[in-house]
Amino acid sequence: MTITENTFTGEFNYTLDSKGRLNIPSKFRSALSPENDGNFVITKGMDRCVVAYPVVEWQSRVEAGLRELSSTSQRNRLFVRSVTRYATTVRLDGQGRIQLTPYLKDYACLDRDVRIIGVVNKIEIWNPDDLENIEELSLEDFDDLSDIVIL
């Protein structure tokens, strides 16, 4: 089984400690640790959150996608830069924690309380307030999309 088949789900509340360390849910660690070097890549997410990919996910999906983007349009160039320049490979410490970069901590307004959610092939790290304030999907939209994913 490849690591890309692993799916991250669930929601977890943690706190950044005084040293700026962030715990990673133990349910997610197994997808990161053994054959996957215990490393993953953190960078800027879409809606003011921090995203974390297992390195294989990052390489196959993100890097591959970024390579496809034509760099003739300035819009694309800006996008590719903003994704890659803030991307950092991080490693779990002995207790399963990571260290966020100052930029990402600032970008996602992470102070002390942090909410981590699993989103299929990646992990998202949020300020709890921001996550709550994200506009909920309208019911019509939800129903439309539920045709694709039958609940």
Add this chain to the structure above:
Amino acid sequence: MTITENTFTGEFNYTLDSKGRLNIPSKFRSALSPENDGNFVITKGMDRCVVAYPVVEWQSRVEAGLRELSSTSQRNRLFVRSVTRYATTVRLDGQGRIQLTPYLKDYACLDRDVRIIGVVNKIEIWNPDDLENIEELSLEDFDDLSDIVIL
């Protein structure tokens, strides 16, 4: 026989114990335990209930669909998040019980008394009072739909 052919039916009353554990009807356990890792996925249901899918159900219906969705549109991102963040893989303990997450327990207003019903390919977990109220509302539609599904 594949697990997807299994159909859940019936209604059962249980109680959440002091540790927050919830018994799963023994009639449902056989569809979950042996070849299916004993795991299933619990998440938010449509009408303030908690739904539980056997993992294979979840993977074939939900995961497969979610992976197809492009995350470039915010609408899609909201949808994927709203599905995965509340989903948790749980395992039956030796006595056939599961542990609900605090969020889902709160969402479905589950305190002590709990009603579990089988709904074809999934299980629904309800506050008994909520379930009764829903039933009353849908009574007038029952006859209409009975034309399609002949009982």
Add this chain to the structure above:
DNA sequence: TAAGATTGTGGGTAGAAGTGGGTAAAAAAC
């Protein structure tokens, strides 16, 4: 009907998970 098996419920406990802090090595600054 009696005996055994199954099921629902409760609780103890070892180990895991989350959190905090000390310290030495490494990096950066002076």
Add this chain to the structure above:
DNA sequence: GTTTTTTACCCACTTCTACCCACAATCTTA
């Protein structure tokens, strides 16, 4: 080259979880 800051590793403590055993009530079967 020395000092200061930062990082990473280690250990410690608390809380929580999962596993185990127990037992009464119900169901099954001989």
